[in-house]
Amino acid sequence: MSEPRDGTDIGFPLSAIVGQDQLRLALILCAVHPGIGGVLVRGEKGTAKSTAVRALAQLLPPVLDDPADGAVARAPRPARLVELPVGATEDRVVGSLDLEKVLRDGERAFQPGLLAAAHQGVLYVDEVNLLHDHLVDVLLDAAAMGRVHIERDGVSYSHPAKFVLVGTMNPEEGELRPQLLDRFGLAVDVMASREVDTRVEVIRRRLAYEADPVAFARDYADADAELARRIVRARAHCAAVDLPGRELRRIAALCAAFDVDGMRADLVVARAATAHAAWRGVREVTEQDVRVAAEMALPHRRRRDPFDEPGLDADDLDQAMEEAAREADREPEPDPDPEPGPGGGGADEPGEQSAGDGPADQTGDGPDADEPAAAPQTAPTGAQAPEQQAPEPSTSEPSAPDGPTPGEGTGAGKGPGRTIELPGRPFRTRLLQIPGIGEGAPGRRSRARSTRGRSVRPTLEPGHGLHLVGTLFAAAEHQVARGRHGGRMMLAPNDLRGAVREGREGNLVVFLVDASGSMAARDRLTAVAGAVVSLLRDAYQRRDKVAVISMRGADAEVLLPPTSSVEIAVRRLATMRTGGRTPLAQGFLKAREMVLRERVRDPRRRALVVTLTDGRATGGPDPVVRARTAATLLAESGAASVVIDCEVSMIRLGLAAEMARALRGECLQLAELSAQQVADVVRAAA
Missing domain, CATH: 3.40.50.410 (von Willebrand factor, type A domain)
Known part of the structure; x- marks a missing residue:
């Protein structure tokens, strides 16, 4: 976890980043409205992905509450930038039982993890595509709900966790599953400019920053301060922005035109459009706001198959926006007659179409994970007609x-x-x-020892988590020697047994x-x-x-x-x-x-x-x-x-x-x- 920004750590200013306008806007919109659900930044190496994320954290307003100690801070503290390492365990992310306090004081105590430290700050996951899938699920759940609920080891604990989630990845090193892609609010593809003048300016600014970070930051201090003030104003103004029914119909028609699964895309576009309107300082969402939100909220949701090309063609978006404009101008149909027709019910009967999140929430970690269901067929896009699709092999x-x-x-x-x-x-x-049992990277193919999965036996080694039954058995044989005569079981540190777990490996x-x-x-x-x-x-x-x-x-x-x-x-x-x-x-x-x-x-x-x-x-x-x-x-x-x-x-x-x-x-x-x-x-x- 990065230390709080106290002025001694001079980061690269966000306003000094050359180009990457869409990346900066996506980060700012999530800072204005954390309910958007975070940003996934996809791109090649050396495209200022990490630099932009760290620069954003310096612009967030100070915070007062600290869920790590359950108290209200006496003075505002800077918003934290918490960096989640790829090799982090679930206990480190969500927190774990404080075994030292349990054994020393006999009290149930919970030690919060990185999600608690990231509250009202930025949680940054570099190479998120290399993070274990179950940890990505945990992060996205926390980002969507704004709270973390822990029920484990006999402890029930809950704390707020409202943060700006940012994940960066290089697609050449592997993709996220479509179900996880869908749960990121926005996605931005970044690449280095091919314009010589732009590349020259990037080199010039970076060399100037490395030569004298303090002087460089001073040159952009006013621009960064204005960005910070606009973020604070937009946050305060966001709740007052009106989302008229016409724009709601435009959003629904746009998401339907791109055939995205579930309703998460509609909600994200609505929130991002509202945040964009607040960022512009207007009181009502317009078509401009919806288009900007759609450009960042829909491309990664169209990718239902690992072999689909990511991105959103500008012509397709223009055509969809035109169709959505006609739908937005159309008067909403009146509620259907509740009485059934001659056929025993019409097409508008409740239950005909679910408004849930659909298959996008299926993470494949259930008991049938070893036999994944057939992937959905890719919908035709652009000029590709259904009859032009390749035949079944x-x-x-x-x-x-x-x-x-x-x-x-x-x-x-x-x-x-x-x-x-x-x-x-x-x-x-x-x-x-x-065949056999391996110890490889987490996956879903062959049997392996893993950090999660079912517990198969206790071990004297640290293991992966606490093997409760093994610990109790180890302590039971020493109770007479320790002078126990009824009452609470007497535990010692050498009674602890780790759990050997069996899961799946890639x-x-x-x-x-x-x-x-x-x-x-x-x-x-x-x-x-x-x-x-x-x-x-x-x-x-x-x-x-x-x-x-x-x-x-x-x-x-x-x-x-x-x-x-x-x-x-x-x-x-x-x-x-x-x-x-x-x-x-x-x-x-x-x-x-x-x-x-x-x-x-x-x-x-x-x-x-x-x-x-x-x-x-x-x-x-x-x-x-x-x-x-x-x-x-x-x-x-x-x-x-x-x-x-x-x-x-x-x-x-x-x-x-x-x-x-x-x-x-x-x-x-x-x-x-x-x-x-x-x-x-x-x-x-x-």
């Missing part, structure tokens, strides 16, 4: 006639062959799982794709592409790191090094060239090299290699023997394997199954990947 071999031979085609990319054609609608796959999933001529013939790779994209979607939902290796010609090529961004993986897959021989041995060796290299970087993350091939090893002397030898080396590296058999001949040779045995893994037919067709769970052999 098949999980088996398509019956198309033979396609062009290797070397034909004019697809994108370099080299001979043609590019793979990606389907538009992936299916829900079976769960591919690594894995490194390496997709080894056979892109040779035998696979490209008869467009077999269309079905394979559908399987890979579906598996990538599954990896996104389960918080895995993914990598893609292509096998064709004389060697294997790493299309995508390990990353958390499956969006980039799909783009790389679309540029994959096909044709040529099948270098299975090179592919297995390349996968082994990647697994061993990643194990050095992240020793606890286990690897699962998913090979999609027909098993026909060709090219070079003894290709089959070399492939089996390389497969054995990959198995000895400790990576689990699953082979997806893509062979479709009337007489099956079973070559893929032989490779699976060499890999000491499971072999599945391509059609067996669909969770709808096969209900049981596939476990990869160690």
Whole structure:
């Protein structure tokens, strides 16, 4: 947590940031109306994301109450900037039982966490996409309700937590799930300007700040002071701003036009438009305020699928605003007749449409989290009509006639062959799982020791939380020696037992794709592409790191090094060239090299290699023997394997199954990947 700003910490002034006007406005609107729900700042490295957040904290008005001690401060204190580290535990965030006071004084006492310290200040989470999903849920719940309620370890505690929540992230390092994206009030995409004059001014101001921070801050003190005064005035004026019915209809029509889920978007746009009107100093929300709010509240809510491109096209927004203007001018329809019509009820009967938040609140942490429901289909946008969407991919071999031979085609990319054609609608796959219990990063694929989940046994080590039953059993055998004769149990520090918990982990999933001529013939790779994209979607939902290796010609090529961004993986897959021989041995060796290299970087993350091939090893002397030898080396590296058999001949040779045995893994037919067709769970052999 950052120390309170007392004048000795000279931060970069908010008014001195060059460009990034939308970022500054989003931060200011959330400072004016914290009920908006925070800002998610997405962008590349070095775009002043963190600088702007820290600069905002210096402009917030002083606060009086401090929920950490439950008292009213004697003098106003500066608003705090609380920085939440990615590795923070849930106890550190929401607070925990004060065990020292419990054991020393025999009293139940609660020690507040970072959410209490951030009250009436700024809670800043850098790399929020790398934060554990359950912690993101906690933060967003607190930001939405303005209070934190804790019911744990026999203690009931509640305190206010009204803060400006700001999360920053680099999309290349992985995306937030759409359900979590929806719960951020506003989202802003930032990037460095490509204008030379703007970049020169950025360099000039930064160098001047580094040379003399005090003098630089003095130059912008008046501008920052005016910003601070405007924030205070807008806060006081916000409750008095009128939101007329015409603008309410405009907001509802606009959100309906973009087909966003639930009602959260409507509420956020209304609050942001009200805050913008207060920031402008006017008494009534107008179309201008609604448009500004929509530009920041709707883009990230349109992204229902991990492969959807983020953002909001200006032409689409203009068209939606025109349609919303016509709806706003329309007189509201009178209430329907409460008496049912001849058909026993009309379309306007209550219960026909829910006003709740819908599937956006489903975080996937329930008891059925191991089998996520099929992702909703992406709605057509812009000029894309429903009939133009890609057809449903098949999980088996398509019956198309033979396609062009290797070397034909004019697809994108370099080299001979043609590019793979990606389907538009992936299916829900079976769960591919690594056996045993790991200790990797939190996720939703394989079993692992974790900081949360069910408690399986006590331990003398600190563990993750208190194992109450184990602690009581450990203390019970010493009660006579400690002189207890009835009454309260006597505890000692060495009685404490930590809890060993079991949850789920995310894995490194390496997709080894056979892109040779035998696979490209008869467009077999269309079905394979559908399987890979579906598996990538599954990896996104389960918080895995993914990598893609292509096998064709004389060697294997790493299309995508390990990353958390499956969006980039799909783009790389679309540029994959096909044709040529099948270098299975090179592919297995390349996968082994990647697994061993990643194990050095992240020793606890286990690897699962998913090979999609027909098993026909060709090219070079003894290709089959070399492939089996390389497969054995990959198995000895400790990576689990699953082979997806893509062979479709009337007489099956079973070559893929032989490779699976060499890999000491499971072999599945391509059609067996669909969770709808096969209900049981596939476990990869160690």
